[in-house]
Amino acid sequence: MREPATHGSGERGFFGGSPARIFLALVVGLAGAGAAKLAGAPLPYLLGPLAACAVAAVCGAPVASVPYGRELGQVAVGLAIGLRFVPAVMVATLKLMPMMVLATLATIVATTTAAIMMHKLARIDRRTAFFATAAAGLAEMAVVAHQKGGDSDIVAVVHLVRVIAIVTTVPFLVTIFGAEGAVYTVPVRFEGEALVLAALFAVSGAAAYLVRRLRFPNSWLLVPTALGALVAGFGFGPFAVPHAVLTVAQVVIGVWLGCRFRREMVRRLPRVTVAAFVTTAFLIAAASLFALALSAMTGLSFVTSLLAVAPAGITEMVLTATAMHLDAATVTAFQIMRIAVVMTTILFTFRAFETLSRRMDGKST
Numbered sequence: 128m129r130e131p132a133t134h135g136s137g138e139r140g141f142f143g144g145s146p147a148r149i150f151l152a153l154v155v156g157l158a159g160a161g162a163a164k165l166a167g168a169p170l171p172y173l174l175g176p177l178a179a180c181a182v183a184a185v186c187g188a189p190v191a192s193v194p195y196g197r198e199l200g201q202v203a204v205g206l207a208i209g210l211r212f213v214p215a216v217m218v219a220t221l222k223l224m225p226m227m228v229l230a231t232l233a234t235i236v237a238t239t240t241a242a243i244m245m246h247k248l249a250r251i252d253r254r255t256a257f258f259a260t261a262a263a264g265l266a267e268m269a270v271v272a273h274q275k276g277g278d279s280d281i282v283a284v285v286h287l288v289r290v291i292a293i294v295t296t297v298p299f300l301v302t303i304f305g306a307e308g309a310v311y312t313v314p315v316r317f318e319g320e321a322l323v324l325a326a327l328f329a330v331s332g333a334a335a336y337l338v339r340r341l342r343f344p345n346s347w348l349l350v351p352t353a354l355g356a357l358v359a360g361f362g363f364g365p366f367a368v369p370h371a372v373l374t375v376a377q378v379v380i381g382v383w384l385g386c387r388f389r390r391e392m393v394r395r396l397p398r399v400t401v402a403a404f405v406t407t408a409f410l411i412a413a414a415s416l417f418a419l420a421l422s423a424m425t426g427l428s429f430v431t432s433l434l435a436v437a438p439a440g441i442t443e444m445v446l447t448a449t450a451m452h453l454d455a456a457t458v459t460a461f462q463i464m465r466i467a468v469v470m471t472t473i474l475f476t477f478r479a480f481e482t483l484s485r486r487m488d489g490k491s492t
Contacts, residue, residue, distance in 0.1 A: 148191035155179045156382040170298045172377035180385025197383035200376035201347040202332045207368035209355020220460045227464035237413040238262045241406040249402035259285035262438035263469045288403035293439035301430040435461035
């Protein structure tokens with residue numbers, strides 16, 4: 128069985144690309160971060176490297192992401208968010224459980240509608256269109272699509288376009304339509320907590336690696352989040368991941384996302400790429416409407432609500448919330464609920480989509 132393509136990672140073998148390619152990507156990424164910071168762009172340490180490495184990759188530059196850089200960056204982000212789930216935050220988050228389920232159902236309706244649009248616009252089969260627009264992880268959906276007879280390459284391309292488009296758009300929307308929040312990391316003396324944090328990081332990384340083998344979605348982020356929440360929930364600490372570590376995490380994640388791009392991707396699938404941007408615009412508009420409704424029903428700010436319901440990478444949405452001093456714990460909880468519900472109901476939703484799509488087409492097959 129042919130494995131789903133990774134599309135332009137610039138990587139070779141298990142340990143990634145050559146040191147020269149990795150070094151070049153880091154230099155380009157850091158230059159992009161510096162430019163974005165000077166320009167006053169939102170989330171500069173993520174979006175700057177992303178944009179710079181994407182341009183370099185599309186232009187044919189030999190860039191490659193840091194081996195396991197994105198995964199270790201996710202461990203840092205997950206641990207940082209999990210450590211915020213002190214008992215009071217956990218109780219407040221659980222009270223929003225009905226809204227999380229409702230928001231997830233609304234997202235499933237939106238992505239199913241986007242799948243119908245993708246089927247028509249890109250002229251691809253229903254299976255591929257459905258898994259290409261599902262609000263779940265790129266790797267997971269590419270594998271399931273392959274198992275169900277879809278085109279895993281197209282699924283990977285559409286997911287890549289959607290995630291990067293939302294990651295680069297939503298922070299600007301948050302900056303334009305919202306103000307910084309008042310949720311700040313609990314100040315701790317890092318000198319006194321270095322060994323504890325190092326141990327937590329090592330345990331979280333090892334646990335995420337082991338759980339990954341069970342095909343658990345987003346294990347590199349969710350497992351450290353769960354472990355951090357256990358530590359904070361039982362009253363240990365307070366502990367906090369240093370800001371410098373989160374900055375490095377943003378840079379390596381941004382470099383990883385940027386290095387996914389290759390010009391042959393756009394050349395090979397022009398109609399699919401255009402359709403991916405159209406359906407992504409629809410999903411952003413739908414998420415904005417959902418966020419307005421969620422804000423009205425719960426009292427959460429619009430920008431927190433938007434990050435909570437945006438069908439994009441959980442890591443990037445949580446990083447945006449953290450950078451804006453918004454309620455990252457609530458954003459994380461909503462995103463985790465979305466992933467859990469989508470992954471457990473994906474085959475049932477797929478059957479419903481196929482039936483609906485066939486009826487709309489007036490076909491029996």
